[in-house]
Amino acid sequence: MAAVIETHGLTKRYRGGQLAVDRLDLAVPAGSVFGFLGPNGSGKTTTIRMLMGLIEPTAGSATVLGGTMPRAVRTVLPHVGALIEGPALYGFLSGRDNLVRYDSADPNADPRTRAARVASALDRVGLASAAGKKAKAYSLGMKQRLGLAAALLQPRKLLVLDEPTNGLDPQGMREIRALVRALAADGTTVFLSSHLLDEIEQVCTHAAVMAQGRLLIQGPVADLAAGARGRLVVLTPDTGDAARLLKEQGVAGVNVEDERVTGEPPGPDVDLAELNAALVGGGVRVRGFGVERASLEDAFVALTGEGFDVAG
Known part of the structure; x- marks a missing residue:
């Protein structure tokens, strides 16, 4: 399969010398649900911010949907839905009105069908009944759902989710996982960052493991687990x-x-x-x-000699 995301030697060093991402070579196959796995502080979010053109890499290159980032931001991002580091919301507006604002900011969005798109997105993430409630009154999990709804207002070739189940209860987690599977079945490539091993193992077809800014391994999830002893x-x-x-x-x-x-x-x-x-x-x-049989947790421990949060 062709790579939807590809990086070569991607590196980010912040002022003061902190090396957040160290020579990352990543390949995300088209049509995959790709788990980007690692403990908090491993460089996942910094990598995603470079992929989305939000920050410049110190060295190396990143290609998303065939465009070199950040130079191709204007042509690439209209085809990408993203939820990074939690949603940015207007607390004084309702959930519905927040989505209307997001949709209005999209130059490719047809205003004549805006209401239908907003209603459909709210329904897909289970917020239809809370659409009229002000966002400041939403729980953390509801805010996560609303951010995901914003990413789903338009059909996307690529969906980038940074810790999408953060703040959700177990039922909410199951619903988001089912949604991710449905999106992948429709042909959307999903790039899902998480520190939850169980989440990656349940929903992802491929995965990469990061630790301390470096890529440890990547490939089909079944192959990663098979590389470890049971x-x-x-x-x-x-x-x-x-x-x-x-x-x-x-x-x-x-x-x-x-x-x-x-x-x-x-x-x-x-x-x-x-x-x-x-x-x-x-x-x-x-x-x-x-x-x-070996699990993804076994594979991670074998690679790093340590574990991290495996709750699902």
């Missing part, structure tokens, strides 16, 4: 005995949490059936036994 899992009320016996059998990284004992999966020379038999023979009541 984990051995034993479900038992006898966690102490199970942990001891697993260590005696040479299992490394044994950890106990409630009635779940985990460890690194044994090598190909170890018969899992014999390992299970050793547990049972040692008096451990085994309620579940097996090797779980």
Whole structure:
């Protein structure tokens, strides 16, 4: 697939010497839901601001929809919907009137169909019933939804979302994820920045992992997870005995949490059936036994040696 976003050696160094983004080479395939993953402070938002032409890179290049940014801002941005660092809203206006203002500022927007576009955008993000409420009375999650509605006023080739589920309750998160999937099914490429591993794994087809301004890895989500080892899992009320016996059998990284004992999966020379038999023979009541496939969290920990917020 052709790349909708492509960067080569993209670098941003701020005054004082702070290196926010370090020689980033990124490729976002057309039609993908691309997760841009990393802890807070990893350089995600700075990268997005360079991609959108909001700040100049110190070095390197960024191409969006075939145009070099920031030089091609005027031709590229009409085809891009974006929600970056939270929406900018007029608190004294209603949600509906905020969208009318956004739509009026778009020179390509037909004023004759403005009311229909605004109503459709509000409905898509679940704010139709709160359309007449002043934005200053909106919760953080409602403001996020309104910002997303602004990005959806026109059909877009590319949608760039920076932490789109910030402030949303679990139901709101599920609704936004469903919306992202629907947009991708309609042919929109979605570039989604998040520090939530679970969010990326549930909704994204491709992902890139950032840490301390540098790109660690990128590719299809399934491939990223496949590059990490899974984990051995034993479900038992006898966690102490199970942990001891697993260590005696040479299992490394044994950890106990409630009635779940985990460890690194044994090598190909170890018969899992014999390992299970050793547990049972040692008096451990085994309620579940097996090797779980690796998750995106496992891949991130393998890459960096650390984890971060994995709540969904």
